[in-house]
Amino acid sequence: MHMADALLSPTVGLGMWVASGVALGWSSRRVQRDERSHLVALMGVLGAFVFAAMMINFTIPGTGSSGHLGGGLLLAILLGPPAALIVMASVLAVQALLFADGGILALGANLFNLGVCTCLLAYPLIYRPLLARLGPHPSDRQLTAVIILTAVLGLQLGALGVVLQTWASGISSLPLRTFLWLMLPIHLAIGLMEGVATAALVLFIRRARSDLLPDLSPANEKAAGVAASFPKGVVVFLSAGALITAGALSWFASQNPDGLEWSIKRASGLPELAAGTSRPHELARHIQAQTAAFPDYAPLAAQAPAPESAQLATPGWPAVDGGTSTAGIVGSVVTLSLVSLLGWGLHWRRQRRRQP
Amino acid sequence: MTVGQVRVQDLSYIYPDGQRALGGVSFQVGAGESVGVVGSNGAGKSTLLMHLNGVLLAPPGTVSVSGIALTRQTLAQVRQRAGLVMQDADDQLFMPTVLDDVAFGPRQQGLIEAEVLQRATDAMTTVATGHLAQRATHALSGGEKRRVALAGVLAMQPEVLVLDEPSAGLDPRARRQLIELLSGLKLTRILASHDLDLVLDVCTRVLVLREGELVADGPAQDILCDEDLMARCHLELPLSRPRRSPTG
Amino acid sequence: MSAVPNAWRDFATLGTATARTGLAARLDARALVLGTFAFILTVVSFDRYAVAGLLPLLAFPLLMAALADIDLRWVLRKVLLAAPFALMVGLFNPWFDQRVMLELAGVPITGGWVSLLAIVLRVVLTVAAAVVLVASVGLPQLCVALERLGLPRALATQLLLLQRYAVVLGGEAARMRLAHALRAGPKGRLTLSVYASLVGHLLLRATGRGQRIHQAMLARGFNGRLPTAPALPWRWVDSVFLLGCVAAFLLMRLAEPVPWLGQTLLKGMM
Numbered sequence: 001m002h003m004a005d006a007l008l009s010p011t012v013g014l015g016m017w018v019a020s021g022v023a024l025g026w027s028s029r030r031v032q033r034d035e036r037s038h039l040v041a042l043m044g045v046l047g048a049f050v051f052a053a054m055m056i057n058f059t060i061p062g063t064g065s066s067g068h069l070g071g072g073l074l075l076a077i078l079l080g081p082p083a084a085l086i087v088m089a090s091v092l093a094v095q096a097l098l099f100a101d102g103g104i105l106a107l108g109a110n111l112f113n114l115g116v117c118t119c120l121l122a123y124p125l126i127y128r129p130l131l132a133r134l135g136p137h138p139s140d141r142q143l144t145a146v147i148i149l150t151a152v153l154g155l156q157l158g159a160l161g162v163v164l165q166t167w168a169s170g171i172s173s174l175p176l177r178t179f180l181w182l183m184l185p186i187h188l189a190i191g192l193m194e195g196v197a198t199a200a201l202v203l204f205i206r207r208a209r210s211d212l213l214p215d216l217s218p219a220n221e222k223a224a225g226v227a228a229s230f231p232k233g234v235v236v237f238l239s240a241g242a243l244i245t246a247g248a249l250s251w252f253a254s255q256n257p258d259g260l261e262w263s264i265k266r267a268s269g270l271p272e273l274a275a276g277t278s279r280p281h282e283l284a285r286h287i288q289a290q291t292a293a294f295p296d297y298a299p300l301a302a303q304a305p306a307p308e309s310a311q312l313a314t315p316g317w318p319a320v321d322g323g324t325s326t327a328g329i330v331g332s333v334v335t336l337s338l339v340s341l342l343g344w345g346l347h348w349r350r351q352r353r354r355q356p
Numbered sequence: 357m358t359v360g361q362v363r364v365q366d367l368s369y370i371y372p373d374g375q376r377a378l379g380g381v382s383f384q385v386g387a388g389e390s391v392g393v394v395g396s397n398g399a400g401k402s403t404l405l406m407h408l409n410g411v412l413l414a415p416p417g418t419v420s421v422s423g424i425a426l427t428r429q430t431l432a433q434v435r436q437r438a439g440l441v442m443q444d445a446d447d448q449l450f451m452p453t454v455l456d457d458v459a460f461g462p463r464q465q466g467l468i469e470a471e472v473l474q475r476a477t478d479a480m481t482t483v484a485t486g487h488l489a490q491r492a493t494h495a496l497s498g499g500e501k502r503r504v505a506l507a508g509v510l511a512m513q514p515e516v517l518v519l520d521e522p523s524a525g526l527d528p529r530a531r532r533q534l535i536e537l538l539s540g541l542k543l544t545r546i547l548a549s550h551d552l553d554l555v556l557d558v559c560t561r562v563l564v565l566r567e568g569e570l571v572a573d574g575p576a577q578d579i580l581c582d583e584d585l586m587a588r589c590h591l592e593l594p595l596s597r598p599r600r601s602p603t604g
Numbered sequence: 605m606s607a608v609p610n611a612w613r614d615f616a617t618l619g620t621a622t623a624r625t626g627l628a629a630r631l632d633a634r635a636l637v638l639g640t641f642a643f644i645l646t647v648v649s650f651d652r653y654a655v656a657g658l659l660p661l662l663a664f665p666l667l668m669a670a671l672a673d674i675d676l677r678w679v680l681r682k683v684l685l686a687a688p689f690a691l692m693v694g695l696f697n698p699w700f701d702q703r704v705m706l707e708l709a710g711v712p713i714t715g716g717w718v719s720l721l722a723i724v725l726r727v728v729l730t731v732a733a734a735v736v737l738v739a740s741v742g743l744p745q746l747c748v749a750l751e752r753l754g755l756p757r758a759l760a761t762q763l764l765l766l767q768r769y770a771v772v773l774g775g776e777a778a779r780m781r782l783a784h785a786l787r788a789g790p791k792g793r794l795t796l797s798v799y800a801s802l803v804g805h806l807l808l809r810a811t812g813r814g815q816r817i818h819q820a821m822l823a824r825g826f827n828g829r830l831p832t833a834p835a836l837p838w839r840w841v842d843s844v845f846l847l848g849c850v851a852a853f854l855l856m857r858l859a860e861p862v863p864w865l866g867q868t869l870l871k872g873m874m
Contacts, residue, residue: 004690004727005647005648005690005731006723006726006727007690007693007694007726013645014645027756028758028759029756031758032757037818038814038815038818040758040761040765040818041815041818042818044761044762044768045765045769045773045811045814046814047765047766048768048769048770048772048773048810049773049807051773052770052776052806053803053806056777056781056799056803057794058795058798058799059793059794061795066793069803086756089759090763090766091766094763094766096734097734097737098738100682100685100731100734100735101686104730104733104734104737169648170652171648171652171722171723171726172652172696172697173652173697173700173716173719174697178700179693197799197800200796200797200799200800201803201804201807203800204800204801205807205808208452208804208808209808209811212811326870327863327867327870328862328863329656329866330865330867330869330870331656331861331865331866331867331869332659332862332866334869335656335659336659339660339662339666342663342667343662346667346669346670347676347677350670350673350676409786435786442779442782444776444779446776446805447776447779447783449805450784450802450805452801452804456801460787464788466789493805494805494808494809508787512787
């Protein structure tokens with residue numbers, strides 16, 4: 001479920017960082033203005049709790065496989081959307097940095113898929129309105145149903161995010177429809193599991209310490225108010241904006257040489273490729289050949305040659321990838337050997353220094 | 357009859373970071389004996405206890421409980437016979453109510469409900485927590501939690517009882533109740549404790565660990581009142597030791 | 605009682621490490637963060653079939669690890685454990701991309717396999733870079749660096765508290781899981797209701813602990829921000845380092861050192 005750097009393109013990765021960054025900035029300001037003074041300590045331990053709880057698996061009845069808690073929805077229920085997003089961000093960051101689960105560039109995307117979709121979208125748009133309709137004392141069954149529904153929809157949204165981001169990045173060759181058919185049903189099951197686990201926990205907490213659940217104890221109107229005064233318009237704008245931006249940028253990148261190459265081309269003043277044999281010309285030709293080979297988005301079997309642009313004489317598909325020529329292969333082998341030697345050398349040097 | 361017997365042969369354990377926790381520890385405990393394990397922090401008491409019911413498995417040393425050699429295959433059997441009461445009772449009480457928690461072990465053993473309830477009630481009576489049956493486990497006092505944790509293990513009817521720091525965090529009254537409780541049990545008891553007075557009250561025999569090695573094994577009275585030995589092992593004399601007569 | 609697995613032990617040491625070793629300790633952590641980020645951007649900017657172009661970039665994590673005195677075997681282990689998702693998705697590429705791209709010794713190789721290899725390389729590069737960054741800076745210093753780079757204060761505080769208490773709560777969780785296993789018999793599976801109660805207790809203990817932490821904070825005048833050790837100011841070495849990195853990345857990305865190397869060698873041999 002975690003997005004990886006390896007499958008992302010720069011535009012999609014950075015686009016999602018921007019979207020998540022905006023959400024994070026908004027959440028931080030809300031949290032810093034929150035009047036619940038114990039919130040900082042509570043957020044810290046709940047983040048640690050989510051981490052610790054991931055170690056504990058429960059068996060899914062009837063299947064024999066096991067699952068564990070993701071935590072997004074539970075955090076939103078306990079803390080309200082802005083604080084929950086911050087805690088999710090910290091959990092995802094530590095997962096990415098210390099457990100190499102998800103990458104640094106992918107952190108923006110992961111925060112969006114797993115944090116924003118659950119805490120800032122599913123929770124306020126599904127859970128709270130449904131709960132409001134049920135009144136302050138919903139039955140166990142009603143509460144369970146609402147939680148499961150929220151979890152399922154939230155995770156579907158997140159899964160959709162993963163699919164769109166991977167597809168827009170163009171590193172994977174999986175066609176969009178196939179990917180959707182793979183991801184969405186799997187995450188339906190995962191969503192059910194998350195919903196069931198979260199619901200079981202919430203019911204337990206309601207029986208043990210209902211004061212911990214601001215939505216469900218009418219005495220805590222103030223705390224509930226903080227969570228409730230969440231501008232829905234911002235949420236819708238954010239998510240729409242992120243999706244449109246990522247999509248548009250990627251589409252643009254596919255049809256035209258992107259800004260960097262274009263400005264280099266402009267700066268070097270090469271109008272057309274001269275089949276020169278001198279090194280600078282060869283270099284320039286290689287640059288343009290390489291950078292013109294952008295991923296296209298139609299399924300590869302039905303692919304037409306990449307569109308000719310007015311500025312560059314783009315060679316047709318498959319573009320001359322410097323790496324697949326003989327020189328490229330020889331160079332690759334040599335490079336790999338050199339790098340391996342470097343690695344061994346550094347390692348040996350370090351071991352030597354450590355031996356007394 | 358080897359029921360209730362514990363035999364430990366050549367137990368050694370090294371932490372993943374290379375530190376040695378135990379080195380060549382061997383001893384034997386007879387059925388019904390009450391043995392205390394003492395030593396300073398880091399001497400290896402908890403590590404030793406963790407070997408007794410297979411939390412740690414460390415060949416080439418061997419452990420056998422009630423005649424059953426402890427291996428990966430016999431883990432379940434051994435755990436049924438050697439019950440462990442952990443240092444932090446909160447870690448052990450994970451069911452919602454006291455009765456649920458005490459009944460957990462018997463239920464998992466597959467007994468019929470009537471038998472489960474019988475065992476649970478008996479265990480709770482032994483530890484005098486019958487009146488707490490319907491209470492929520494997170495709302496108990498320290499002493500109550502400790503006793504309920506003990507009941508949860510007793511309900512499984514083990515042959516050996518292993519306790520890690522049983523009196524930690526207890527007020528004097530709760531502690532005294534625990535001492536009386538432990539002294540009154542008939543099964544084999546092995547307990548690790550800093551509370552040397554509790555060990556003196558409850559145990560007839562003491563094992564002293566120092567830096568992972570067993571340095572003394574003998575009657576509690578003798579060992580715990582040996583000033584030199586205690587000092588060498590970074591321990592002190594119990595407060596309630598019997599005073600030596602001036603001529604002795 | 606410790607039933608803590610390897611990853612957690614790493615977390616405990618890295619997550620709380622403050623001592624930095626090697627030459628990298630002389631650099632501002634911000635420079636390392638920005639350099640790593642630039643590196644990752646460079647790696648992902650290659651198109652899906654770029655394998656040769658990625659190879660020279662392998663030198664960066666190696667050098668960074670050496671600079672910070674980090675065991676390369678440990679990095680390799682982390683890389684091998686990571687990114688199952690990317691590889692799983694990548695394994696579909698040979699299936700869907702059957703267009704032959706080149707021939708190696710008479711064997712046709714489709715684009716799918718090339719792009720799969722590219723994905724493997726990307727995984728190795730990005731994960732290694734991230735892992736080396738965290739190992740060389742340590743999470744506490746990393747939080748400080750990120751805050752100076754613009755990370756919101758609430759998140760920086762949250763990260764520090766999380767790392768402080770994750771090991772504590774992780775220990776509690778591990779012991780509870782053990783306590784369950786000891787009484788649960790041979791199959792020892794956690795059913796949903798027991799799970800809810802067990803994890804629920806963990807949650808209650810966490811909130812109780814949170815309250816005690818809060819009181820301890822108030823008792824010592826907490827004002828919303830966790831003070832951290834004073835950090836190094838940005839110096840010219842940091843600029844040199846960062847600019848050097850960016851220049852090197854641009855060179856690797858835009859020039860084509862690998863085919864050039866191959867060509868030179870071939871020419872030299874003829």
